Amino acid sequence: xxxxxxxxxxxxxxxxxxxxxxxxxxxxxxxxxxxxxxxxxxxxxxxxxxxxxxxxxxxxxxxxxxxxxxxxxxxxxxxxxxxxxxxxxxxxxxxxxxxxxxxxxxxxxxxxxxxxxxxxxxxxxxxxxxxxxxxxxxxxxxxxxxxxxxxxxxxxxxxxxxxxxxxxxxxxxxxxxxxxxxxxxxxxxxxxxxxxxxxxxxxxxxxxxxxxxxxxxxxxxxxxxxxxxxxxxxxxxxxxxxxxxxxxxxxxxxxxxxxxxxxxxxxxxxxxxxxxxxxxxxxxxxxxxxxxxxxxxxxxxxxxxxxxxxxxxxxxxxxxxxxxxxxxxxxxxxxxxxxxxxxxxxxxxxxxxxxxxxxxxxxxxxxxxxxxxxxxxxxxxxxxxxxxxxxxxxxxxxxxxxxxxxxxxxxxxxxxxxxxxxxxxxxxxxxxxxxxxx
Numbered sequence: 001x002x003x004x005x006x007x008x009x010x011x012x013x014x015x016x017x018x019x020x021x022x023x024x025x026x027x028x029x030x031x032x033x034x035x036x037x038x039x040x041x042x043x044x045x046x047x048x049x050x051x052x053x054x055x056x057x058x059x060x061x062x063x064x065x066x067x068x069x070x071x072x073x074x075x076x077x078x079x080x081x082x083x084x085x086x087x088x089x090x091x092x093x094x095x096x097x098x099x100x101x102x103x104x105x106x107x108x109x110x111x112x113x114x115x116x117x118x119x120x121x122x123x124x125x126x127x128x129x130x131x132x133x134x135x136x137x138x139x140x141x142x143x144x145x146x147x148x149x150x151x152x153x154x155x156x157x158x159x160x161x162x163x164x165x166x167x168x169x170x171x172x173x174x175x176x177x178x179x180x181x182x183x184x185x186x187x188x189x190x191x192x193x194x195x196x197x198x199x200x201x202x203x204x205x206x207x208x209x210x211x212x213x214x215x216x217x218x219x220x221x222x223x224x225x226x227x228x229x230x231x232x233x234x235x236x237x238x239x240x241x242x243x244x245x246x247x248x249x250x251x252x253x254x255x256x257x258x259x260x261x262x263x264x265x266x267x268x269x270x271x272x273x274x275x276x277x278x279x280x281x282x283x284x285x286x287x288x289x290x291x292x293x294x295x296x297x298x299x300x301x302x303x304x305x306x307x308x309x310x311x312x313x314x315x316x317x318x319x320x321x322x323x324x325x326x327x328x329x330x331x332x333x334x335x336x337x338x339x340x341x342x343x344x345x346x347x348x349x350x351x352x353x354x355x356x357x358x359x360x361x362x363x364x365x366x367x368x369x370x371x372x373x374x375x376x377x378x379x380x381x382x383x384x385x386x387x388x389x390x391x392x393x394x395x396x397x398x399x400x401x402x403x404x405x406x407x408x409x410x411x412x413x414x415x416x417x418x419x420x421x422x423x424x425x426x427x428x429x430x431x432x433x434x435x436x437x438x
Contacts, residue, residue: 052116123394144174
């Protein structure tokens with residue numbers, strides 16, 4: 001048992017956009033521990049928030065109550081064919097070592113793997129590919145500790161009506177202790193990364209996402225170049241053609257992190273240099289081909305701190321929306337160092353998924369963490385609202401419950417479930433009150 005309430009240091013998220021001062025921190029190692037902690041918090045009148053890697057840019061995990069460090073509940077807890085049950089504190093970067101020996105992999109992933117599996121699913125983390133949903137859509141079951149300290153199993157056979165809410169639950173329904181993920185056999189991907197004219201990519205956007213397993217692109221503001229990334233799924237026995245260690249270091253460590261940080265810092269001091277530097281960067285990056293195991297292709301190392309806002313809009317609206325963002329940047333005379341990322345995802349039926357009920361395109365904007373993103377993000381958000389946009393739950397946005405109800409048709413169902421499972425808001429915080437209502 002590990003239920004000792006310890007003095008908690010100030011918590012900061014990875015992007016340094018949020019912080020909080022919990023009263024206590026607890027590091028449970030079992031479901032019994034979590035139950036005991038939740039009951040003790042209720043006795044003391046404290047809120048409870050599990051925090052994983054802190055890779056959300058919102059305050060979704062912030063608390064002045066009791067912070068749960070779930071790192072003691074991790075790893076493979078069970079295997080049933082293609083279904084693997086993982087402890088909530090398991091980081092995505094641990095999965096190759098855990099799933100690889102089983103001959104399994106996640107169907108799809110985003111380009112960051114620092115998150116825990118429960119944090120990624122609770123906030124709607126996704127990758128790209130018009131035939132593939134986010135990681136939450138791969139959940140087939142999960143275990144929650146509810147506000148009264150009881151254990152609630154949610155699956156296709158146990159409380160199945162709760163699965164569309166709990167699979168992407170924002171941490172509002174209880175403490176996720178474990179998740180069962182539907183995996184696929186290990187597979188290889190062929191990656192082709194190549195710069196192209198931005199307008200050519202936008203003009204062929206729908207055709208590309210329909211014909212390519214996983215397509216995304218980056219656009220450096222102040223340029224007319226898109227850095228396209230085309231990933232094709234291949235059988236596990238496909239011969240690998242990996243990047244050399246030197247090429248990988250130059251591309252993914254030096255150019256994508258060290259040089260990017262230098263560009264951002266230089267742009268803060270001398271903003272007029274940002275456009276020519278971006279034009280140079282777009283010529284020096286993103287032109288390579290390699291074949292590797294799926295996670296090695298999906299994931300890119302990100303060490304330069306930034307802040308991010310991402311919106312999901314109807315898939316066909318992406319070209320018009322991105323052109324509007326380009327026009328906005330030009331009209332305002334801003335100097336934006338960080339590239340804009342554009343991806344796609346299949347429609348799903350999760351209540352609060354950004355892709356609920358519609359095939360979706362994603363436009364993500366970023367600012368270096370030492371820069372104030374608000375003016376840029378708020379203006380881009382207004383463009384996305386005009387396209388019926390839904391904000392990523394783990395990334396910065398300025399929407400409230402009344403606004404979000406207009407774009408999430410099943411928001412009312414989710415709130416009703418929350419009211420039933422957590423009537424006293426044991427798992428609440430100001431962010432959840434803003435987006436879900438008090």
